Structure formats: structure tokens, C-alpha cells
Amino acid sequence: MPKHIFVTGGVASSLGKGLTASSLGRLLKLRGLRVTLQKLDPYINIDPGTMNPFEHGEVFVTDDGGETDLDLGHYERFIDENLSRNSNATTGSIYQAVLAAERRGDYLGKTVQVIPHITDEIKRRIERVARNDVDVVITEVGGTVGDIEILPFLEAIRQFRNLVGRDNVCYIHVTLVPFIGPAGEQKTKPTQHSVTELRSRGIQPDVIVCRSDDPLSPELKRKISALCDVDERAVVNAADAKNIYQLPLILHDEGLDDYVCDLMRIEGELDLTTWEAVVEKVDAATRPVRIGLIGKYIKLPDAYLSVVESLKHAGFHHGAKVEIVWIQSENVEGLLAAGELSQLDGIVLPGGFGSRGVEGKIAAARYSREEGVPCLGLCLGLQTMAIEFARNVVGLADANSTEFDPTTQYPIIDLMLEQRGIEDKGGTMRLGAYYAVLASGSQVAEAYGEPVVSERHRHRYEFNEEYREQLETAGLWCSGTSPDKRLVEFIELPGHPFWVGTQAHPEFKSRPDRPHPLFRDLIAAALTRREATNAATPAPAAGTPEPSLTS
Ligand code: GLN
Numbered sequence: 001m002p003k004h005i006f007v008t009g010g011v012a013s014s015l016g017k018g019l020t021a022s023s024l025g026r027l028l029k030l031r032g033l034r035v036t037l038q039k040l041d042p043y044i045n046i047d048p049g050t051m052n053p054f055e056h057g058e059v060f061v062t063d064d065g066g067e068t069d070l071d072l073g074h075y076e077r078f079i080d081e082n083l084s085r086n087s088n089a090t091t092g093s094i095y096q097a098v099l100a101a102e103r104r105g106d107y108l109g110k111t112v113q114v115i116p117h118i119t120d121e122i123k124r125r126i127e128r129v130a131r132n133d134v135d136v137v138i139t140e141v142g143g144t145v146g147d148i149e150i151l152p153f154l155e156a157i158r159q160f161r162n163l164v165g166r167d168n169v170c171y172i173h174v175t176l177v178p179f180i181g182p183a184g185e186q187k188t189k190p191t192q193h194s195v196t197e198l199r200s201r202g203i204q205p206d207v208i209v210c211r212s213d214d215p216l217s218p219e220l221k222r223k224i225s226a227l228c229d230v231d232e233r234a235v236v237n238a239a240d241a242k243n244i245y246q247l248p249l250i251l252h253d254e255g256l257d258d259y260v261c262d263l264m265r266i267e268g269e270l271d272l273t274t275w276e277a278v279v280e281k282v283d284a285a286t287r288p289v290r291i292g293l294i295g296k297y298i299k300l301p302d303a304y305l306s307v308v309e310s311l312k313h314a315g316f317h318h319g320a321k322v323e324i325v326w327i328q329s330e331n332v333e334g335l336l337a338a339g340e341l342s343q344l345d346g347i348v349l350p351g352g353f354g355s356r357g358v359e360g361k362i363a364a365a366r367y368s369r370e371e372g373v374p375c376l377g378l379c380l381g382l383q384t385m386a387i388e389f390a391r392n393v394v395g396l397a398d399a400n401s402t403e404f405d406p407t408t409q410y411p412i413i414d415l416m417l418e419q420r421g422i423e424d425k426g427g428t429m430r431l432g433a434y435y436a437v438l439a440s441g442s443q444v445a446e447a448y449g450e451p452v453v454s455e456r457h458r459h460r461y462e463f464n465e466e467y468r469e470q471l472e473t474a475g476l477w478c479s480g481t482s483p484d485k486r487l488v489e490f491i492e493l494p495g496h497p498f499w500v501g502t503q504a505h506p507e508f509k510s511r512p513d514r515p516h517p518l519f520r521d522l523i524a525a526a527l528t529r530r531e532a533t534n535a536a537t538p539a540p541a542a543g544t545p546e547p548s549l550t551s
Contacts, residue, residue, distance in 0.1 A: 002130045003264045004169045005138045006157045008203075010145045010194025011176040015211045016247075018071030020174050020238065021140045022078035023248040027257035029079050030248075030275060031268030033135040037075040038087040039068070040122065041142040042149040046092040057302030061456045061508055062087070065432025071140060073306045073508065078248070080511055089125040091149060097121055114152050122156035123163065136266070145173070145197045154201040170260055173198055173205035174238075177212040177220070186212060188224050195228040206263055207234045207256065215239045233259050245282050245512055248275055278316075278513050285312075287320040289526050292344040294364045296357035298326040307350050307378065310510035314519035320527055329357030332364045341367060345533075346374040346498075346526030349381030351458070351505060355404040362388045374498035374525035376518055379459050382491055382501030383413045386463055386471065389493075394474045396467075403461050412471075414464040416487075430457045434482065434504070436489035442479035443500060444490045447517040453480075455489075455504030463488035463503065498525035 005024065009017045018039070025035045041048075048056045049067030060073040066085025076083055098121050102112050130137045141157065143150045161169040175191040191210065198205060208230055210216055216224075221235040228235075236254040241247050251257065252272065261268070291311055297303035308324060315322035325344060327335065335341055347368045349361050361381070365388040368375035377385045383401055390399035390412045398405070401413030415428075433454045438445035445451060465486060468478055480490030480502075493499040498521060510516035 001164060001168065002134045003136045003266060004126070004130070004160065004164060005136065005172060005260065006160075006169070007138065007140045007172045007174060008145055008154070008157075008198065008205075009141075009143070009174045010198065011190040013144050015174050015176055016238070017140050017142075017174045018074045019078075019244055019247055020172070020209050020251070021071075021138045022074040023251050024172075024256060024260065025075065025079040025136075025138050026248045026275060027252055027270070028136050028261075028266070028268075030272055031257070031261070031266070031270045033266065033268055034133060035079050035136045035138065036081065036087070036129050036131075036134045037072075037079065037083065037138045037140065038089070038126070038129050039071050039075075039140045039142060040125070040153050041069055041088065041090040042147060042153060043090055043142075044092040044095075044149075045090060046096060047088070047090060053297040053303035054300050057300060058305045059458070060306065061431065061458045061505060063433040063454075063456060067431065067458065069142070070302060070305050071142075073309070074244075076508075077309060077511055080514075086125075086128050089122070091152075094118060094121045094125065115155060118152045119156040119159060122153060123160055126156070126160060145194055145201075151201070154198070154203060158202045167264060170207065170263055171203055171205045172207045172209060172260075174209045174211065177210045177216060177224075179213055186214070186216060186220055188220060188227065191224055192227050205230060207236060207259060209236045209238055209251075209256070211238050211240075213240055231259070243282050245275075246279055249279060274513070281316045281319075282312075282512070285316050285319055285321045287318065287527060288323060289315065289318075289320045289345050289523060289530055290323045290325055290343060291346045291348055291523075291526060292325045292327050292341065292364070293348050293350065294327045294329050294332060294361055295350050296329050296352055296354075298328055301326065304350055306505075306507035306510070307348060309512075310507040310516050310519040311348070311523070313510045313512050313515040314523040316512060317515045317520050318523055318527060320523055322523065327364075329360035329364075332360035336363060336367055341373075344373060345530040346522055347376070348522070349375065349377040349384055349501075350507075351379035351381065353380070353403075358384060358401075358404050362391070365389075366392055369493065369496065369499055372497055372529075374522055374529060375500070376498070376522040377491075377501030378507065379457075379503060379505055382463070382503050383461065385499070385501040386476070386488075386491060387412050389471060389474070389476050390467065393476075394470055396470075401461055410467070411464055412467050413461045415460065416462050429460050430462075432456060434489075436480040436504070437483050437485075438490065439477070439479045442477060442490075443492045443494075443498070443521070444479050444502075444518070447500075447521045449517070452483075455502065455506055456508045457504050459503065463491070497529065498522055 007021045029035045047067045058070045059067045064084045068088035216237045224235045225232040236256045311322045361384040365385045390396045396410040399410035399412045400408035402411045478488045491501045506516045
């Protein structure tokens, strides 16, 4: 029977519970254990798919088409396993299941209540991922202890201990130990209060992971141990790390995995070498390269979390430190007029929905095509590249996507034939993994090194097959299609150093030690451009400030 680790958070949100859970997952995997992770989210949306990225950050898509919390991206990148939609459950989806059962008459005669019906459903969700081929399930409970909506989840994980036996469960509580300036001290009181709150729900944490700016002293750890009634070894400090991939090593040095394994009697010899190699590569990534990320949600960088991580992974591979220049898409035309995009070595046009900022992406696509700047388009990125090409190379003046201009004369991007005219857009997105066949000799086939690839999708609109021939005659290469050849999955421009668009979201499949091939080749092309430009122009005098587009 699998062992269960529950991770809750206290004091404040955004403490990195997801990264703590992911890091522990990796440490256990490095002991030869089979690990899976899941996230329970207390909000009422059925899934985050309908939420604005400003509210919730990126929607992470799984192979089976689940639209899930961005923490699943951390889970996959750290434990290097593909998860499914079952690894994310929300209050909304739990109530939906219980209400459907109620209507079916499954509870005949009973009053349906939070306890036991909702809590039972939560326990079922936890059991659902605890398959026979898994040794450890790590369940992260979203939100913060003390929230109203978290209560059924705390009750369910409390009951879960009786269901599977005391030795098979470990509760980890992640808290903040703030530094209070005027007192000149790190303070443990918020942690004490948070643990008291957790206890009032019947859960005594086994381990407390303390986030802090600076390391905690041994005395402070002893104090937390005494006041919160946990073993001294069980007070684990996660002081701010240089980069997130260091976290497993930091937590290991703090004894987290040893303690958890002792507590639950988990066997397994730890071999850290593969992860140490990842961290060494991260540390050695110093060649500068500057990539413009042109998006409409850039005020919340979490909206592009997997894209950012993919760029970093590609950098690690090349020994390059990727500097991301965040560019608001609406500002592109102005920046171009001022010549300010010339400082970029490469461009990423990420995904997005709605018309705001689209013209800026189209302008950036044109600039990158005309100036030979490496450019990778992701989903909406491919669509804006195709529109740009249709307008400025083929000469179809108002070419557009029907998403942005339903009456455009040249709908280069449109709904699939069978979906045109359908009013209700619910459930019409292409979601999850689809195969694509790559044209031999193409840049994408070269990058992937295989003729058939699978990538995750999340979009409603497609490259309009009616325009394919016209665009190809003008020089664009639709270098990857669906196996039935109807849907364009990849485009590229022969002769350009790297002008590649994909209808998919490859950013969901990059790993720190296995960068995605398209990101890897984008960064390679960007480095080549940068190093060629630097060779041609003398370096600026020492002390010259670097130009910035972000200020
Ligand atoms: N809005 C576009 C579509 O629905 C692109 C979506 C995306 O970039 N994920 O097709």
C-alpha cells in the first residue's frame, strides 16, 4: 500500500508548497521509489481552465487534456513523470461529483452533507492516484490553513490517517519565519499560530518546513520544535535559494527526506548524483543571451511559468543564462519604432486568448522574420506568425484569425470546418496530447530527431487549410501536420536561422535535464546571433548601463 505525505501551508500563500512537495518527490524518487503528486485546490471552479491568467497564472495541460494548476508543472519537471488530470481536484469538481451522485439517487434517503459526503469524495480523489504501481503519494493542499474553504480538505486528510494507518501518513506544514526589521529578529510566532490552527482541526504536523530569507539559527529551530511539539530534526529550514532546482539539495541537507523516511519506515538508498549534475549545470550556465517574451499577461510572470522554465532549461543545456526581457505586446510597435528590440537575441511569442495585444505580436513576428532574429511561436504564436506572413509576404492585407476579426476577408486562422457556426464554444477546445508527423529535412524534424512527435494542445482555432497552398507557394513551410494531414502543427521558414511556430505547447514537456528540442534550438540560434553581433561590434565601455525594456 502506498505511503501518503500531505503538504499544507500556513501564515501566507505563495510560500512554495508546490516546490517543497516537488523537491521531496524528487528526493524520494532518487531513493528508487515510485512517486506521484497531486494538488487539491479549495476554489470552486471545476478546473482553472476558465480563469484569467492574471488570477491564477498559467493553466498547465496534461497529456490527457486536463487543464490543471501550475504546480503540476513543477511536479512534472521535478519528478520527471507525466501526470494526469486526476492529479488535480478542486472543490468545484468534488461538489460536482457529489451532486451528480445525489441526483442519480446514490445517497437515497440520506441528507447529503460536507461530512461525510464531501470529505469521502476528497478521500476518493486521494485514493484514486494511490495506484498499485506507486510507493509514495504526495498530496499538496492548496490555500492556507485558516481559510474557510480549506476545512473539508483538512478534515479529509485527518481522517485519511485512520483509513491507511498511522505509519503510512506524514503531515508536512510549510510556514514562513519572517524577519522583522525593527526588532532585528526572525519571528516564530506566525508559525506557532499556524500550527495551533492546524491542531484545532485535529492535525499535528510531523514536519515543519520554515521558509525564510536567511537561514534559521539552531536556537530558533529548537524553539519551534519545543513550541510546536515536533522533533528537532523535523524543523526543516528552506532559506531562499539561488534557483529553484537547488531546493531538493537544500531540503536534503536539512534532513527532510531522511526524517520522512524514518518516520514512515521507507527504505531506499539515496543517490543524488543525477540531481547534483542538474544543479551543476544550472550554476555553470553563464553565457548571456537575451530573449524577448512578448505577451499580454506579463505583469504576472506566473502566467508564462512553463515557458520561462523551458527557456531556462534550454539555457542550462548550452551553458547559457537566459535573460528574459518581458515585453507587453501592446508596446511592441512603439518599441520597434524606437529601435529598442534590436537588443534581443531571440523572441518567444507565447500562447494567449482574445484580441488584446495581437497586433503587437504580429509586428514582432514581422520584425523577427525580416531581421533574421530567431523566433519561436507557441500556439497563438504560430497563429500570429502565419497571419503576419499572409499579410506581408503573400499580400493578403487584412488577413486575420476569426477569433479577432470574425469578418476578415482572409481567415488564415479559423475554427475547424465542423465547428464553424456553432454558437456554444464549451468543450470545443483541442486539449491534451496529439501526434504530429514532421516533414523530413525540416528544421523541426532535425530538432526533434524523430519523424512523429506528440505534444500537448490547448486551443480552439487552427491554421486554415484553405490557405495552406498559397502560403507555402510564397515560401512558408508547413513542416508538421496531424497524421491525417488536415491540421497544420508546425510552420517554419527555410533560409531563416530559426523562425518556427508550433500549434502546440511544447513548454509543458521540457525538463531541467532534458530541454525541449524547440527551445534548445531557439537558444542555440539566439546564441549564434548574439556572438556574431558581438564579434562585429566592439563591446560597450565598462560601466555602460545595459539597456532595459522592462523599466
Ligand atoms: N486563442 C487561440 C486559440 O484558441 C490560441 C490559444 C493558445 O495560444 N493557447 O486557438
